[in-house]
Amino acid sequence: MLADIPVEEPARRVRGDRARGVHARHRSIRVWDAYFALTWAATLAMLLGAEHPVWPVRAVAAGLLVPLVPWYLLVGRPLLGQNPPDERRAVYYLVGALAPFLLSGVLAGETRLLSFALIPQCFMTLRARGALVTVTVVNLLPVAGWALLWQPATEDLFANALFAVVGLMFSLAIGGWIIRIIEQSAERAELIAELDASRHEVARLSSALGALAEPERLAREIHDTLAQGFTRLLMLVQAVDAELDTDPAQARRHLALMDDTARRNLAEARALVAGGAPTDLAExxxxxxxxxxxxxxxxxxxxxxxxxxxxxxxxxxxxxxxxxxxxxxxxxxxxxxxxxxxxxxxxxxxxxxxxxxxxxxxxxxxxxxxxxxxxxxxxxxxxxxxxxxxxxxxxxxxxxxxxxxxxxxxxxxxx
Missing domain, CATH: 3.30.565.10 (Histidine kinase-like ATPase, C-terminal domain)
Incomplete structure (x- = not known):
């Protein structure tokens, strides 16, 4: 009976769960695609529309951001779709994305708007400690480099430094939220996997219990039907043996009962094999x-x-x-x-x-x-x-x- 368990069914459910998970991640990736594209376009518009620094510098800063689009599509997007992401590949991607961003941020302060798209990716692809270090660099290094390069007025330096600190605190808050979401998702995935495994185990044990109970059921059926019929046949045989010489008429009546009992036993045996109702109830x-x-x-x-x-x-x-x-x-x-x-x-x-x-x-x-x-x-x-x-x-x-x-x-x- 264990051989009759449909092993394809659990595999089909697992494949369905994976398909739903992949579909959910794809929908999430589309949201990040739109968010990255919007932030990148807004950053480029602010760079090109700013009055300072001079146009050639802003053009260079804007040019440094252009390769980020194909880099994200070719490397970053597949990485964000992984569960969990490959950490070595994540470092490779972030180095390639942050290097032009930091250079552009040193040249023009408007570039720092793009950090709102890059910082969540740090928390989504790196472990907590590495992500904290990375977002700290993303928020503070462009301001420090910009201040050393352009020697701004005290008021501008204070405003940009304050913006960097506020951005860092905001990044840490957003990062903590993202980490909690990822941890909760991982815990739920583990719980779902454990629940699925438990359901499969319950199904297996139920099938095994059914297999063990089947001989018990058959034994009861045989005891209640065939065994009692055979006992009656033996009693009738003994009666006929004693009556053949003394009471042939009674012996013939007992022979008729033997015939009826044997026929009923045969019908009960057939019903038992077929798994149907007892013949008495069927009629x-x-x-x-x-x-x-x-x-x-x-x-x-x-x-x-x-x-x-x-x-x-x-x-x-x-x-x-x-x-x-x-x-x-x-x-x-x-x-x-x-x-x-x-x-x-x-x-x-x-x-x-x-x-x-x-x-x-x-x-x-x-x-x-x-x-x-x-x-x-x-x-x-x-x-x-x-x-x-x-x-x-x-x-x-x-x-x-x-x-x-x-x-x-x-x-x-x-x-």
Missing amino acids: ASLPDALDRPTARHEATLKVTGPVRTLPAGVEVVALRACQEALTNTQKHAGSSDRVGVRLDYADGTLTVSVHDDGRGFDPDAVPSGYGLAGLRARAAEVGGTATVRSGDATTVTVRLPVPGGVASAARSETP
Whole structure:
């Protein structure tokens, strides 16, 4: 049964999860593309439109920024799409991007606007310590170089230095937020992976449990159907052997019973192999199916409540419980001829009880097997209970939950 587990399904789900992750990253990359393009264009416009420094210097500063576009598209964009990014490749990309930016920033202060596009990339591609060092250089080095190159007035130097410090604090705040987002995303990815692995493990264990439970189910079915039929055949064989010389008519009647029992055993075997319902239930309602075992054991059957069609699992448990209880009255209770079977249809339950007035027995002293233990296991499988009370008499009661709105043809029966 384990071989029937569809191993392709987990792989298909994993591929789907990866596809969704790749799609999500691609959508995120498009946002960064637009943000980078907008910031780069605004920086270039400010450079070309500024009054200072002189035009040739501004042209050189603008020219240094032009290669950043193909560099980002060829190296940076694929790097940002990785999860996680290759740190060595990230250093390679940032060196190539920051070198022209820093030179341009020393030549013209307007270039520093582009830092708003480069700083987030530092936190997205580098570890925290390396990113902090890099953004500090990005914010402070252009101002320091610009001040040494142009020797600005005190007021301009103070304004640019203040802008650099504020930019650094803003960068650290944005960087901390980006790092937390990345960490939370990584944690969620790990949780999703663990959850997915747990679901696969639960599915595997459930399949394995089903494989282990199958022999138990078959053993119960064989005990409740074929084994009891073969036992009856042996008893009839013994009876016929004793009657052949003394009572041929009775022997022929027993031979007819043997034929009927063998045919029913064969039908039960076929139903068991096919996994269908017991033949008695396939041919009749539950009360009608109970007529045969109760008549065979010379018991009386009383049906109360509105009879209705119930789920197959519930009816099978009720039938098997009655058969097992009747068998136990002969094996253990030493019952008299007075055995009563009661089938009670209520709104939310179906109750089967078998009562005899025999000498009783100790249920705990009965050898373990598929008898009473199987009866309790069957009831538990459909959410029901099975109780055995034995003293001067024995009563086996099985209560099974049933759905309330099952379509029914109501009728009451009394023997």
